[in-house]
Amino acid sequence: MNRNPIVTQALTRAATPQFAERRAQPSLRLSVDWARSEAEVREAQALRYQVFAVEMGARLAPPKGAPAGLDIDLFDAYCEHLLVRAGSSDDEPGPVIGTYRVLTPAAAKRAGGLYSDTEFDLTRLRSIRPRLVEIGRSCVHADHRSGGAILALWGALAEFMARNGLNTVIGCASVSMRDGGHYAASLWRQIAAQHLAPIDCQVRPRLPLPIAHLRQDLQVEPPALIRGYLRCGAKLMGEPAWDPDFNTADLPLLLRTADLPARFRRISG
Template sequence: MNRSQILMHASLHAASLPRPSRAPTARLSISWANSESEVREAQALRYEVFAVEMGARLASPKHAPAGLDIDLFDAYCEHLLVRTEGDDGEPGAVIGTYRVLTPAAAKRAGGLYSDTEFDLTRLRALRPRIAEIGRSCVHADHRSGSAIMALWGALAAFMARNGLDTVIGCASVSMRDGGHVAASLWRQIAAQHLAPIDCQVRPRLPLPIAHLRQDLVVEAPALIRGYLRCGAKLMGEPAWDPDFNTADLPLLLRTADLPARFRRVTG
């Protein structure tokens, strides 16, 4: 596999993002980062969304440049980029990103990012075919759906090229209200979308669901709704991420469950 084929990361730290204001539709292009400077563009967008917009406390490595979201998994990941495209066809700013961690890269990294948040013992048999996605985010001006569609289409094609059939990661829900919305959302989603017992995982730092309200009628963030429409399953109770102040819902998606429009991309 060449560099453009081996893409990776973890935690599907898909932020619970606010609804966007209407913005002009931009032409978009999608590619994989092939230089350190392009990875830095993705990390700068992540910092803007996670730290500035969401207020996350990012634990970047010592001596890391300011204004970037960097963690120890980035060096093992390939980074998928969505850019705006100018009238002249030239690529513009990065407005969306995913990072992807393949099984081979996860071995080099010493495990999946999700291993730090969940006990994944029951997924042992699936690991050779799992791609872990994470740190997904889209700029506030471009959350109408086209950027996410572009990311998902490219990810589906990558999975097919590399013989992988399962995606895992975490969708994050803000805990600014103390966690009641997250606990209620967990209860709603689990009622219809819970994975079979052999694909369930346990959080290492659980959200204290028993001490939170679970009866609120809440709407799932757009990104989570999109995952569920694509056939994603909830693998268990959410973990609490104190740095991001989020509840992380562990999700699993098999490519066979993707809607036809994504499977056509892989053909």
């Protein structure tokens, strides 16, 4: 594998910026598109570094020789990178304030699997993997977590999937364990009560969060990103995995495009 990411041609353009603009702050315009150069991928990796390493304290392990201040891993070279920018006009799209990376079924074969395979036993998903994409390294800048950025990302992703005959998306939503894991365990219990996936779509963590030894009765507020996923119809596929490097509990989520709210189906139809 190449040391640095090689940007591939995105399979389709993202949803129109006007979709995001309606949900942007009055003084800002959100635009969303696919990274088309290594420089644009670097912008996404810089945002990821800021959120994961600086804000969350993750212990990143970039490839040898990777530039400082970037979050890079071996899956980046195989992914399409979706970017949301916040600017004042079309001529000044502004900095990247939100990003996903998207791993298609064909790219997953070249990569040797999904990132989620390293954290979960995905055996039960075998039958749906040919039309399944994985999103990862999702993050939004702290100043833009009120909902507009995540809605823009989801709208673009819905169009991408519809145009390319894909119907299921999975990914991990990371929750900080700075309190020892009690928040994460309580959040898992709270979400599972209403949003647990059917048994045929449930997975098992390879390194489980020790839920039985943690408090599960705290009344907690889900992070903005997870609230956005659930509003889009996402289901929880099982118990969270523990990621020691990021010091997070990773909740496995699944969403079928058929379950998306009507406003996304209109955009992607």
